[in-house]
Every structure is written in structure tokens, then in C-alpha cells.
Amino acid sequence: MELCDILNYEFIWRAAGTGIFIAAVSSALGVFLVLRRFSLIGDGLAHVTFGSVAVVMLIGISPMYITLAALPLVMLSSLAILKLTRSKRIQGDAAIGIVSSIGIATGIILISLSNGYNVDLFSYLFGNILTVTQTEFLLSLIVFIIVTATVIIFYNDLLAVTFDEELALTMGIKTNRINLILFILTAVAAVLAMKVAGIMLVSAMLILPPLIALQLSLNFKMTIIVSVLFSILSVLCGIIAAFMLNLPAGGTIVITNVAFLLFVLGVKKILLLQR
């Protein structure tokens, strides 16, 4: 099949559009998360999403609206992680581990209790952006607009809190509010990224593009922009490769991200050796 032929399919355009919006959202938020050492929150929320999707399916909500219906539970879990990380008795990574375990355990129990929806649930584990619905496309567009506006409006505050939360507090920044915004938006991004990369690979969407951008020693604003650009490029290359080579889209997108990271690391190493 020729590359031009792919463009004749409407579902490819919808997949590419959804993928671009979700990749942009995940990679922009990922910069703040990676720098604040919350990289693993993607994994944690993905596991919670697994449990939430199981709950939503058990209730019998139409598959068309599963992403939307799973959102409130994942948001609540994200806030639980935030609350637990503030606890003096529980370390941040342990807090993510607790919520993550509850999510995956709930999912497994609900699967064992049910008989009819195992196949559908497992399709969420690996994702398939090529089957994205019109509702999910619109939802990802709305989330893209909300996250872009939020990052622009709260850019100074987000930067200060990422730099040093205590210092930000002494600048009069409402750090609790900023954390709340970041964690809620991350929950939304994690649920949406599930459709692109699958639950197993959500954290890759949040972590890999920021890691690529961080290798380039740019200022903060450019780091976010470059992270977003690499994530979009990875989604587009991944979708094309998946379609042409008949590979799973989620895995191909993530592997494309990894390839970009290795390429940037390699070029960086060569440049350092030449100095």
C-alpha cells in the first residue's frame, strides 16, 4: 500500500488528529511530572484506569462512552496520590504504588466476577488508536484546548512550583491549587492516552517525549515545545508504520518515541566526543 492511499481513509485522519491532541497534552504535562520526579504517576493512573474501565463495563455503560465514564474515578485516584504524597509517613513512589495496586487489583477481581466482557477489557490494555470513536476525537480536542490554555495561563506558577515548591509558596503562589490542576489534567491525559498506547504504555506517552527534549539543553519554554513536537512526530510516524506494516499502533508509537530518544542520545554523545 502506498503512503498516499492511507490518507483516503477517514479513520486514519481521526486517529491522527486524536493522537496529535493526546500526544501534545501528555508530553506537555510530562515535562512538569518528570522534573518533579512524578514520572511513575502515568503507570499508577494507567492501572487505575484499568480498574475504572472494568467498573464502568460492569455497570453496563456503552463502549462509546467508556473513556468519558472512567474519568471521574481516575481523577479521584490522581487526587488520592497527591494527598498520599503529602503524607509525612508515605514516600511519593510508595503512594503511587498503593493507588496503582488498588486499581489493578480491582480490575482483576471484576474480570474474574464477570463472564462476558474480558475481551473488550483486554483491548484497553494494549490500546488501538485506529479504532478511536468520534466522541473520543472530540473529547481529546476539548482536553487539548483546556490543557493548552491552562499551561499558558498558569505557566509562571507551574514553572515556579516545578522549580521548587517551597520557594514558590514564598512567592505567594497557591501551590496546592497548582498541584490540583496538574494532577487532574494528568488523570485526564492518562485516560485519553490509554486509547493511543494502551494502559500498559500510558506512562511512555508522559515520560519519553519530555526525556527527549531534556537531552537538548533548552530553556524551559522550548523544552515543552520540543517535547510536544517530538510526541506529535512519534504519533504520526507510529500510525503510518503500524498501518503499513500491520503492527499494533500503541506499541509502534512508543517504539518510535524510544527510537527518537536513542537517536538524540547518540547524536549528543557524538557531539560531546568531537569537542
Place this chain on the structure above:
Amino acid sequence: MNIIRVDNLTFFYNGLEVISDISFSVKKGDYLGIAGPNGSGKSTLIKNILGILQPQKGSVSIFDKPLISFNQWNRIGYLPQRINALNQHFPCTVEETVNLGMKIRNTAALKRTLKLMGIGHLATRLIGELSYGEQQRTMLARALINQPDLLIFDEPTTALDPETRDIFYSLTEEMNRSRGTTIILVTHDTGVIGQYARNLLYLDKKIIFFGTFEDFCASPDMAGIFGLTSQHMICHQHNKTENSI
């Protein structure tokens, strides 16, 4: 006018009393040195004053307003002991760091402050690429850029070379004398406190001494606590500075 007023402040961490029933006030134009041994609660006290930590007992007012309703944070410049972000990979330039938290960018103030701290040529460099001393100068520039009415420094010159250290302290002294900027300086270096501060608060979970250097030097009790030699050294440094003015 009280710039800071602390009343019966007590703070526990994991059930342990870190500071106990502390009360003092700082007036406009004061230059207060806070000293004490390791673990004496100096940084905890500062964090309680700035609202980073919440005391279990007591209260804090800043600029005559209860901390809870205080909102003029641009009047305060704070340099913490340790900055979380100062790692090799943090993608923030010196310019971005000095402008942190500022709603309106003031290019003239930025240039002036960077020049003052001798880091104008580093403006577009990433903070992670700088030496620790340069990073510290960047953080000092951030604290000074708004020309605040209150400056709080927690061990500000640990990583600075002697020349930059002297420039820094001369600058704080100049701001204190000419602009009436109130300064609180937390440091282990009692010699520096003796040289630049006018009042001393010596802390060891509770206040051991709070007052002027004249009172400190005249107090036989303090000789008993500090040892005659230490007290003499602090007072000698203070008297030398006073005589040279």
C-alpha cells in the same frame, strides 16, 4: 512597625519538639542574625515565618498582618538553604530563574540585578550547567530583583568564594542602611553575624538570647553559654565593624 512578629511559636516534627514557645519581633530596618547549633530549629523557624510549615501552637504576623491573610509576597525576598531544582538537568536559564514567579517582566531590573551579582554574562545559560557558586548567585539575584522590604537568607554564602561573599554582605548592608530593607540572616558563621547584623537571636530549640550585640557582649550569662572566647570573637568582630563606620 513590626515587620515580623512571632508569638509563642511551637513546632513539632514527627512528635518531636523542634522549636519551643518562641516569641520575638523584628522592626523595620532591623538586621537580625539568627545563629544556633545544627538542629537548633533555625531553618524550621524561617519556614514557619514564611508559611511553608504550619506551627502547632502560636502565631506569626508579617507586615502587621496575620500570616494567613498576608498576600504581599513580592515584598519578601527569600533565599532557602537548599533548592530542589538545582540539578544538572533542570531546563531553566539564569534569566528564567531570576524571573521566577514574576507576573510582569521587568527587563531593566533583571539586567541591573544580574550585573550586580556578576552573572550578566550567564543570562542565557542553563542553571544546571553552572558551578554551585554561580547557582547561588543566581538565587541571590532572584531574591533581590524586586528590591523587597524584607530579605530572609538561610545560609546564603556557603558555596561562595570570599570575594563574592564580601560583595554579597556589603550589598545587604547597603540595602539595610540606605533603603531601610529589613534583613534576617541565618548562618553558622557567627563572625559574619557579628560583622553585619545589629541584633542577634541565638536559638537552640528555644531562644537562648535575643537582643542587641551590646547586650550580648555585656552579658556574663552569654559568656557562660558560648564560652568566653566565642563571645569575645563575636563581639570583637562587631566592635571592629562599628568603629570603622
